[in-house]
Amino acid sequence: MSTSRRTVLAGAAAGVAAAGLAGAGTAHAASGAKPPARELFGRLADGTKVYRWTVANGGTRLKVLSYGGIVQSLEIPDRRGATANASLGFGNLDDYVARSPYFGALIGRYGNRVAKGRFTLDGRTYQLPVNDGPNSLHGGDKGFGKQVWDVEPFSRGSDRGLVLRRISPDGEMGYPGTLKVKVTYMLTARGAWRIDYEATTDRATVANLTSHTYFNLAGEGSGSVDGHTLEMAAARYTPVDATLIPTGELARVSGTPFDFRRARTIGERARTPHQQVLYGKGLDHNWVLDKGVTTVPGYALTLADPGSGRVMKMYTTEPGMQFYSGNFLDGTLAGTSGRLYRQGDGLCLESQHFPDSPNQPSFPSTVLRPGTTYRSTTVHTFSAR
Ligand code: GLA
Secondary structure (H helix, E strand, O other), rough: HHHHHHHHHHHHHHHHHHHHOOOOOOOOOOOOOOOOEEEEEEEOOOOEEEEEEEEEEEHHHHHHEEEEEEEEEEEEOOOOOEEEOEEEOOOOOHHHHHOOOOOOOOEEEEEOEEHHHHHHHHHHHHHEOOOEEEEEEEEOOOOOOHOEEEEEEEOOOOOOEEEEEEOOOOOHHHHHOOOEEEEEEOOOOOOOOOOOOEEEEOOOOEEEOOEEEEEEEOOOOOOOOOOEEEEEOOEEEEEEOOOOOEEEOOOEEOOOOOOOOOOEEEHHHHHOOOOHHHHHHEEEEEOOOOOOEEEEEEEEEEEEOOOOOEEEEEOOOOOEEEEEEEOOOOEEEEOOOOOOOOOOOOOOEEEEEOOOHHHOOOOOEEEEOOOOEEEEEEEEEEEEE
């Protein structure tokens, strides 16, 4: 059994077993486990080639771009074994460069918002690009999801995957320190998708990496995710102000549309008139996962589509989960299969530290210092019922 699989089992035995990961430690590769391969996807304006890598294992197929570490496609089977691309995206590079609302993107250095794009660390104040109303969002206007990554494939035992590396220079997007980043996308023999993030710095800085994949378990372009159900192990969430910056309070979800402790239909919750829902134009909040910060991935949530039977479970080391119900999709973008994406046609589940942590001393810290390593792991398991 590989270290990674042992880790997942330790963190979330019951759920992982249910999703078919348990017992996947045999040496033989499951069908579909070809070595990762690449093809040219496009060229940036300066001529840089962008490749699309395909990784397939255990019934899951992931397509990843060297631009932005973008998950361009995530194919998973339904209850009859028919596969669909369960992630929103584009079929060409130009759309990703010109108009992507972070479809599938690797987010850094800081996932979600930093108030006024400003924070103070060790007595120095840093100004980040303000790119979302008065705030800085997802690492600034040229964050990790818009940078070119070095990509290396690997096959380890029955696992298949990609290692993405990049050195973010000191001062990039206003953040201090040279950040050496390594992100691993891995598919296991049972088709689970694991992401490991690692980073080191040469000066004190902040780090909060995540993946901005938009899920639609019925298949991208098939319409709304309103009928999906979500169950999330979170008794609290972080309420926000009108600019979506946390107020600092960890509020109880009981009696609010934020209560997903039992599986709930998303459409109904995103339409409940509640001041917080109004601020987000739907759900666009950070849930405080009951498990807290952990060194092994612990159970976070179950997303299910009753129509196709597809089920995704997420396990993470992170203390928070940004659940964004695709509120800003407005029917102006044509996705991978050529259909327009309208409001709520996909949703994001971003494992993370809480938004604006650099300005919120009571939140778990996102400070990274030289000599220590930032580590974060999130596992997605797929099954059908
Ligand atoms: C995150 C934010 C949302 C929105 C999307 C991208 O999920 O919380 O408010 O900015 O990214 O459109």
